[in-house]
Amino acid sequence: MHNLTLAEQKxxxxxxxxxxxxxxxxxxxxxxxxxxxxxxxxTVTAAQALAQAEEADKARARGEGGVLNGIPIAHxxxxxxxxxxxxxxSRMLENFVPPYNAHVVDNYLRAGAVMLGKTNMDEFxxxxxxxxxxxxxxxxxxxxxxxxxxxxxxxxxxxxxxxxPAATATDTGGSIRxxxxxxxxxxxxxxxxRVSRWGxxxxxxxxxxGGVITLTAEDAALMMNVMxxxxxxxxxxxxxxVPDYSAGLNDSLExxxxxxxxxxxxxxxxxxxxxxxxxxxxxxxxxxxxxKAISLPxxxxxxxxxxxxxxxxxxxxxxxxxxxxxxYRCENPQDLEDLYKRSRxxxxxxxxxxxxxxxxxxxxxxxxxAYYRKAQQVRxxxxxxxxNAFNEVDIIAGPTATSPAFEFGAKGDDPVAxxxxxIYTIATNLAGLPxxxxxxxxxxxxxxxxxxxxxxxxxxxxxxxxxRFQQVTDFHRQAPAEID
Amino acid sequence: xxxxxxxxxxxxxxxxxxxxxxxxxxxAFGAEPNTQASAxxxxxxxxxxxxxxxxxxxxxxxGLAIDAEIGRTSVFERKNYFYPDLPKGxxxxxxxxxxxxxxxxxxxxxxETRRIRIHHAHLEEDAGKSLxxxxxxxxxxxxxxxGTPLIxxxxxxxxxxxxxxxxxxxxxxxIVTALGICDGNMxxxxxxxxxxxxxxxxxxxxxxxxxxxxxLNSFRFMERCIEQxxxxxxxxxxSGGSIVQETRLYDGDTHSARSMRSKEEANDYRYFPCPDxxxxxxxxxxxxxxxxxxxxxxxxxxxxxxxxxxxxxxxxGLLSADxxxxxxxxxxxxxxxDAKACANWVLGEIAARLNASDSSINxxxxxxxxxxxxxxxxxxxxxxxKIAKTVFDAMWQGEGSADAxxxxxxxxxxxxxxxxxxxxxxxIAANPKQVENYRAAPEEKRGKMLGFFVGQSMKLxxxxxxxxxxxxxxxxxxxx
Numbered sequence: 011m012h013n014l015t016l017a018e019q020k021x022x023x024x025x026x027x028x029x030x031x032x033x034x035x036x037x038x039x040x041x042x043x044x045x046x047x048x049x050x051x052x053t054v055t056a057a058q059a060l061a062q063a064e065e066a067d068k069a070r071a072r073g074e075g076g077v078l079n080g081i082p083i084a085h086x087x088x089x090x091x092x093x094x095x096x097x098x099x100s101r102m103l104e105n106f107v108p109p110y111n112a113h114v115v116d117n118y119l120r121a122g123a124v125m126l127g128k129t130n131m132d133e134f135x136x137x138x139x140x141x142x143x144x145x146x147x148x149x150x151x152x153x154x155x156x157x158x159x160x161x162x163x164x165x166x167x168x169x170x171x172x173x174x175p176a177a178t179a180t181d182t183g184g185s186i187r188x189x190x191x192x193x194x195x196x197x198x199x200x201x202x203x204r205v206s207r208w209g210x211x212x213x214x215x216x217x218x219x220g221g222v223i224t225l226t227a228e229d230a231a232l233m234m235n236v237m238x239x240x241x242x243x244x245x246x247x248x249x250x251x252v253p254d255y256s257a258g259l260n261d262s263l264e265x266x267x268x269x270x271x272x273x274x275x276x277x278x279x280x281x282x283x284x285x286x287x288x289x290x291x292x293x294x295x296x297x298x299x300x301x302k303a304i305s306l307p308x309x310x311x312x313x314x315x316x317x318x319x320x321x322x323x324x325x326x327x328x329x330x331x332x333x334x335x336x337x338y339r340c341e342n343p344q345d346l347e348d349l350y351k352r353s354r355x356x357x358x359x360x361x362x363x364x365x366x367x368x369x370x371x372x373x374x375x376x377x378x379x380a381y382y383r384k385a386q387q388v389r390x391x392x393x394x395x396x397x398n399a400f401n402e403v404d405i406i407a408g409p410t411a412t413s414p415a416f417e418f419g420a421k422g423d424d425p426v427a428x429x430x431x432x433i434y435t436i437a438t439n440l441a442g443l444p445x446x447x448x449x450x451x452x453x454x455x456x457x458x459x460x461x462x463x464x465x466x467x468x469x470x471x472x473x474x475x476x477x478r479f480q481q482v483t484d485f486h487r488q489a490p491a492e493i494d
Numbered sequence: 495x496x497x498x499x500x501x502x503x504x505x506x507x508x509x510x511x512x513x514x515x516x517x518x519x520x521x522a523f524g525a526e527p528n529t530q531a532s533a534x535x536x537x538x539x540x541x542x543x544x545x546x547x548x549x550x551x552x553x554x555x556x557g558l559a560i561d562a563e564i565g566r567t568s569v570f571e572r573k574n575y576f577y578p579d580l581p582k583g584x585x586x587x588x589x590x591x592x593x594x595x596x597x598x599x600x601x602x603x604x605x606e607t608r609r610i611r612i613h614h615a616h617l618e619e620d621a622g623k624s625l626x627x628x629x630x631x632x633x634x635x636x637x638x639x640x641g642t643p644l645i646x647x648x649x650x651x652x653x654x655x656x657x658x659x660x661x662x663x664x665x666x667x668x669i670v671t672a673l674g675i676c677d678g679n680m681x682x683x684x685x686x687x688x689x690x691x692x693x694x695x696x697x698x699x700x701x702x703x704x705x706x707x708x709x710l711n712s713f714r715f716m717e718r719c720i721e722q723x724x725x726x727x728x729x730x731x732x733s734g735g736s737i738v739q740e741t742r743l744y745d746g747d748t749h750s751a752r753s754m755r756s757k758e759e760a761n762d763y764r765y766f767p768c769p770d771x772x773x774x775x776x777x778x779x780x781x782x783x784x785x786x787x788x789x790x791x792x793x794x795x796x797x798x799x800x801x802x803x804x805x806x807x808x809x810x811g812l813l814s815a816d817x818x819x820x821x822x823x824x825x826x827x828x829x830x831x832d833a834k835a836c837a838n839w840v841l842g843e844i845a846a847r848l849n850a851s852d853s854s855i856n857x858x859x860x861x862x863x864x865x866x867x868x869x870x871x872x873x874x875x876x877x878x879x880k881i882a883k884t885v886f887d888a889m890w891q892g893e894g895s896a897d898a899x900x901x902x903x904x905x906x907x908x909x910x911x912x913x914x915x916x917x918x919x920x921x922i923a924a925n926p927k928q929v930e931n932y933r934a935a936p937e938e939k940r941g942k943m944l945g946f947f948v949g950q951s952m953k954l955x956x957x958x959x960x961x962x963x964x965x966x967x968x969x970x971x972x973x974x
């Protein structure tokens with residue numbers, strides 16, 4: 011059952027080949043057996059999942075149930091779940107049980123999906139290797155001594171190891187696409203404003219966007235149909251009609267122009283990775299698309315601009331974790347200042363503290379203009395680059411990450427080397443555009459991802475290209491050998 | 495040396511919206527602690543703000559009322575600092591692009607009108623309250639107030655003394671209450687003042703170092719605080735010292751201010767645009783619609799009261815300054831018919847009692863309807879104006895309507911000539927000497943002497959005798 015895609019499971023459930031309880035049980039059994047090694051889940055909600063599955067089966071028997079009725083999924087532990095511990099990968103929220111659901115979680119509940127549990131992640135989504143999680147590192151199912159990528163490393167590893175057919179995730183600078191690439195699965199980060207951020211714990215509000223990780227583009231479309239939509243509780247959510255993402259999956263690629271940005275194939279790109287990506291682009295050409303060399307001239311400024319804006323926003327977003335109302339509080343605070351200093355000092359990990367400090371500095375009197383304001387100007391230039399490019403092309407294609415999964419600790423001492431992991435993904439967040447990563451080959455038996463970037467609200471086009479590619483390739487069908 | 499004082503005010507006005515500025519929680523005052531705080535107000539993880547349109551409408555009303563420019567693009571920023579009653583660790587406020595830009599308010603002090611310029615007014619959220627009593631050395635946090643919408647009105651340093659500052663503050667109070675955007679309840683903190691004060695030698699252009707005193711929530715405190723601070727600064731400078739730029743906190747119990755923090759200790763608030771809230775664009779149609787909806791403002795009301803009710807400039811000014819007072823007056827006048835009498839009661843007895851208890855007319859124990867009832871009984875001679883004071887006192891004590899009190903206490907004026915004659919007879923019989931003197935006196939002296947008999951008779955009637963009738967009967971009988 012676990013090698014079936016979500017779409018196939020949906021069809022089988024509808025045909026009553028198996029029940030949701032059987033399917034859920036199957037995943038729970040796999041999680042119990044395999045996840046001690048992978049560590050992709052922080053919390054497994056077995057009893058609740060089985061109860062939901064039972065409800066889903068009953069609903070089906072009555073001829074009712076939503077579009078994902080009985081499908082088990084996992085939620086990244088950044089999405090608040092009513093009555094279920096939500097840690098955001100941090101000690102700070104070790105015992106935090108929200109009294110509300112994220113909008114996204116509610117949407118899947120309404121659609122009848124079953125929640126298997128909450129997936130591991132870099133602390134407060136800050137990281138590209140899942141090594142900053144307070145709940146231990148996640149092992150890449152393809153190479154257990156390697157990272158799964160991050161921050162949605164748990165979601166990507168869980169899907170890759172077939173411990174869930176699909177998982178929700180978030181992407182602030184590449185946190186869906188990079189782990190999807192490193193784990194050989196399909197990930198989509200929608201347009202900023204496409205998915206409500208309500209109940210999604212904020213890292214950098216102007217960049218954060220919820221999305222999904224699945225085995226295939228077809229599954230991603232089914233998940234997006236439920237996830238996307240307007241929510242008045244999120245003022246940055248855009249009231250834009252939601253298309254049926256499944257409808258255009260098989261559209262022809264004839265006449266499609268794919269932009270190939272020269273800046274994404276420069277120094278720093280692993281030659282083997284490049285080879286796989288180039289081959290994938292040839293494949294898309296063979297499907298009828300035309301390629302065109304383009305330039306995104308401000309690409310090199312994306313990482314520095316991001317590492318001003320994201321820390322600046324996070325420095326304020328994380329101020330609420332002060333030990334006063336909820337979350338971690340230090341033992342025996344002596345006075346208010348001691349309460350703040352030790353609760354935050356002990357509750358946050360090193361990378362989170364580093365970014366809070368960087369952000370605080372960037373916003374300080376005398377530095378604001380040089381850093382924050384300048385970074386916002388760069389952000390506009392980067393957006394302008396994409397606007398110009400999309401006057402000539404329909405989508406942009408390139409690598410998701412510079413190289414396949416690296417070993418634990420390989421970039422541990424050098425935050426900047428880690429930050430460069432997102433060199434190809436960050437610009438998309440700064441411009442608010444949708445991006446996708448799909449498996450397109452492997453290097454040393456470690457997956458490589460092809461990144462597709464689209465115009466605002468053109469997710470359907472990305473899914474269409476990815477689906478057509480997956481119709482003629484089988485990278486997405488390959489499972490890690492060590493996982494049975 | 496002769497010194498000149500320079501004062502600027504920052505005024506926090508709580509907007510009377512039903513719900514908070516970024517959440518759906520109620521803004522009502524006085525609920526049990528933390529019962530009006532939602533997940534958003536508590537800054538629970540993953541929650542997001544959504545701006546309250548009514549707060550924008552109220553702020554726009556204020557801007558139009560003071561002839562200001564309305565910021566077409568209004569941007570919220572985060573002001574970062576840690577404090578337990580600030581749940582998010584930042585206050586959502588406006589800095590570079592506020593909703594109200596410029597404008598002015600005219601004040602009259604000692605018969606002279608001065609125009610005080612407004613620098614800007616911005617929308618922001620109120621913080622919660624820290625409660626330091628009753629927790630055995632710990633502090634309690636009440637977040638009911640957190641997220642209540644405020645406009646902070648920042649004046650230019652155009653004020654020169656305490657009288658002007660108070661007149662300005664009162665004018666703002668009358669404008670926001672007339673607009674209905676604030677309940678004006680000072681004792682509940684609906685309007686709070688920060689006062690920036692500096693002094694300079696008269697004739698000097700350069701401003702002196704200023705101090706800011708926070709937490710003033712009554713006009714009286716403000717007046718006292720300003721006078722004390724001016725005196726303090728003069729003393730410091732004249733004894734060769736210099737003023738330290740600092741924030742001071744006024745304590746209403748001890749009537750003194752103390753230093754809270756100096757400039758060096760000031761926070762770096764690290765303002766930046768709030769990424770959770772998009773800029774709000776207000777277009778001409780919106781602004782015009784708000785302009786159409788503006789109610790009558792105090793200045794216009796004052797002119798109308800003079801015209802319509804024949805009141806003096808001064809009385810009309812006092813009655814129109816507070817929207818609730820104006821409404822009370824007009825309701826009573828409409829029912830009683832005698833506007834001047836209503837004005838006298840409202841500005842006399844009622845104002846005196848409210849001042850004594852530092853409360854507003856909405857908290858008065860009598861209604862406009864009750865006042866009208868009292869005035870009508872004076873008009874129809876049921877009671878004398880002297881007895882009316884007694885009835886008013888009883889009404890204020892909660893003994894019911896004028897009619898009920900007159901009935902219960904038997905205060906009805908005696909106009910029955912038989913009863914009055916009986917009283918007069920008794921007085922004449924009891925004072926033969928005075929009667930003799932009166933009768934012997936020449937006509938021109940009798941007028942004064944009559945007073946004695948009137949007093950005695952009044953006393954005997956327990957003040958209830960109809961005075962005109964009494965006079966008449968006395969004269970008649972004494973001159974027999």
